[in-house]
Amino acid sequence: MQADIEIYVLSCPTEKIISWLENTFTLVRKSSPSPLCSKVIIASNDNEIEVTIxxxxxxxxxxxxxxxxxxxxxxxxxxxxxxxxxxxxxxxRCNFQGWEEESNQDPDQWWRINSHEEGPFIWN
Known part of the structure; x- marks a missing residue:
């Protein structure tokens, strides 16, 4: 189990991301601390999870x-x-493996999913 989950989406409107979260989880609260940042609280299996977009x-x-x-x-x-x-x-895009201290993984090693392919690549 990972301490947290972080992914990166390319050219995807925040409203669409929030729509995905609303369709997948129960949306508890939504706020916009700044023009580029939205925070939502979702409920999943009786746990509240803070999500920062x-x-x-x-x-x-x-x-x-x-x-x-x-x-x-x-x-x-x-x-x-x-x-x-x-x-x-x-x-x-996301980290190829969960981030771990003292791991030997290449920090530029990422995982990419798009309509053409899915797999590891170097993001730098």
Whole structure:
């Protein structure tokens, strides 16, 4: 189980991301602390999970979706990315493996899902 889940979506409107969350979970609360940042609280299996949606998180075209909880329904970032891609139909990227301190993984090694392919790649 991962401490949190974070994925990046390419050129995907925040409203569409929130729609995915509303269709997948129970939306408890929604706020917009800044023009580029939205926060939602979702309920999943009797757990409330804070989700931060940050536009322009990686360059101007990528939006970060960060689930700040170890109680998400996914085993890892890739499982979340797959579900997001199915609903959002836009390219999704995430860490290739869960981030671990002292791990030997390449920090530029990512997982990408789009309409052409799914698999590891170097994002730099």
């Amino acid at each position: 940050l536009e322009q998180a990686a360059g101007k075209r990528f939006t970060s979706i960060w689930f700040d909880s170890d109680k998400t329904p996914w085993d890892d970032d890739i499982a979340c990315a797959r579900q997001a891609f199915e609903y959002l139909n836009c390219e999704v």
